[in-house]
């Protein structure tokens with residue numbers, strides 16, 4: 001039995017390698033401090049831990065186990081044991097052993113015990129963490145929720161994500177309590193609004209706020225996760241320690257000082273005793289910051305905060321004015337409050353007038369009134385000027401992009417006007433500006449993201465353009481890495497209705513992906529639309545890849561209406577295709593197909609053009625024959641057919657060429673696409689030199705059947 005135990009233990013114990021330290025180490029070799037998250041990649045020391053059972057791929061098992069336990073903190077000098085098929089007792093707990101000695105002790109204690117009942121390992125579904133939330137599923141959290149089933153925010157063992165919505169809502173609650181205290185303490189101290197009748201109501205409101213403060217200090221803030229050396233620390237002990245180290249903790253505790261106990265001595269009118277509650281200002285700021293981060297228009301928050309400061313200063317001013325009036329005697333002179341109307345509104349009005357210096361202020365009559373007015377004006381000049389300046393800055397920042405856009409448009413149109421450019425051109429330029437702005441809200445998207453690290457920039461670009469890029473067949477057919485490799489190289493360009501995107505015969509430097517809008521691929525004479533390309537279509541790859549030796553555009557492509565495209569340069573495409581042979585093959589296949597279709601189309605077109613005058617001639621002959629009466633009506637068709645056949649066969653040279661084209665000329669011929677040939681009526685006749693004959697010279701694809709018909 002003992003041997004069995006030892007064997008079992010051996011199977012499930014991970015021993016530290018004698019050559020490697022047991023600590024999770026940083027790349028520079030220093031041990032990671034307690035609190036860092038442990039991942040196999042981040043802790044190379046773990047990878048070297050060896051298993052005593054050589055039959056099992058310990059490294060893999062260990063990596064699996066550690067990735068399951070992602071989020072578990074590695075303690076210095078401690079080894080985490082994650083048995084692959086744990087004995088019953090080990091299943092629920094992570095065993096940490098300080099040293100080798102402890103490890104030995106642990107083994108011997110296991111030997112003393114009864115053999116563990118081996119139960120088949122339960123297969124738990126893998127737990128995926130949301131990428132947005134850094135909160136891991138810590139063991140403590142699971143443990144507590146097992147029997148209490150508290151919502152995670154109330155669970156005292158669950159770490160709180162400082163960027164999560166729930167925490168922001170909590171901050172809102174604390175901020176409301178703070179605002180209440182900030183407003184009401186001054187109000188009740190200065191104005192006689194607390195009467196024996198309503199004292200109880202005020203008290204209830206006060207202590208509700210105090211309760212929120214208390215919960216914040218005791219339950220919420222100590223559980224806030226924090227970043228340490230780039231890792232989220234979620235260990236309850238560590239988060240608590242971290243909070244207690246902060247200055248904010250000291251302020252939070254002082255803000256809860258129960259000075260109101262002195263009410264017993266001074267009476268409940270001494271609301272000023274609650275003044276320490278205002279020390280929770282940091283939470284107010286924290287809430288503003290959090291809102292700033294999560295709201296789509298953070299300017300609203302910033303303006304709101306500045307307005308709050310302005311009104312609060314006026315409020316304090318109003319309270320001070322009332323207190324002075326009360327002290328000097330209500331209505332005792334022209335300067336003090338005369339006791340008419342609602343005291344608070346009148347005083348607030350007076351304070352606003354004085355602070356903003358916009359009204360005719362009553363003349364002070366004694367030194368204290370002079371002092372008050374001087375302080376109020378100074379506050380008006382400096383503080384208010386600062387705050388109002390801040391609002392101006394916030395609004396300027398909010399509209400900076402738009403202002404810069406206007407500046408650019410104005411500069412460009414002024415320049416065109418100075419050069420006396422045609423009005424239509426100027427209008428096109430303005431149209432382009434408008435469209436690009438409406439579509440992108442910027443002119444150089446890449447520039448905006450430049451400050452971000454490469455990977456983040458790529459993720460942002462992927463998220464922004466995912467909708468379009470997911471429609472591109474090329475990216476769907478290839479691995480994701482192609483998309484990731486190319487997404488940052490895509491340059492947005494926009495075109496107006498009828499704009500030429502690429503012109504036939506031009507050198508090809510870029511390939512395009514249609515983001516929005518449609519593009520027409522035009523025939524050679526631009527009279528016909530060969531294809532309409534929609535969202536997610538790719539074009540311009542033939543000349544870019546130099547397929548079949550073609551370096552020139554094979555067709556003109558025009559924007560149908562307003563369209564936004566992504567341009568991809570030759571170098572970028574080549575760079576990506578070097579590592580994605582599959583993508584290169586797909587592009588090549590598609591390009592080959594297009595070339596063949598275009599060629600077939602050209603041939604058909606030429607045939608049709610050539611047969612047109614002949615048919616006309618035949619009809620002329622027929623008409624003449626009819627006139628001369630040499631042909632009966634029922635013979636007309638046959639006559640025509642006969643005549644045509646003979647005309648073709650009589651031209652022996654042409655006829656030969658048609659029936660037995662040489663290998664070279666056959667290659668040079670336009671090639672009929674296979675599906676079209678199965679329709680069976682297509683023909684080609686190589687009489688004139690093809691302008692794009694070189695196109696087909698190197699064609700690698702099998703030459704499809706050419707059906708010659710002489711009708």
Ligand SMILES: Nc1ncnc2c1ncn2[C@@H]1O[C@@H]2COP(=O)(O)O[C@H]2[C@H]1O
Pocket residue numbers: 502508521530531538539540541542543544552553554555556557594597598
């Ligand atoms: N018949 C067609 N159907 C769809 N796309 C075409 C057709 N002909 C040409 N193109 C595209 O139009 C592009 C013009 O420039 P490229 O020759 O570089 O690459 C060409 C193809 O991507």
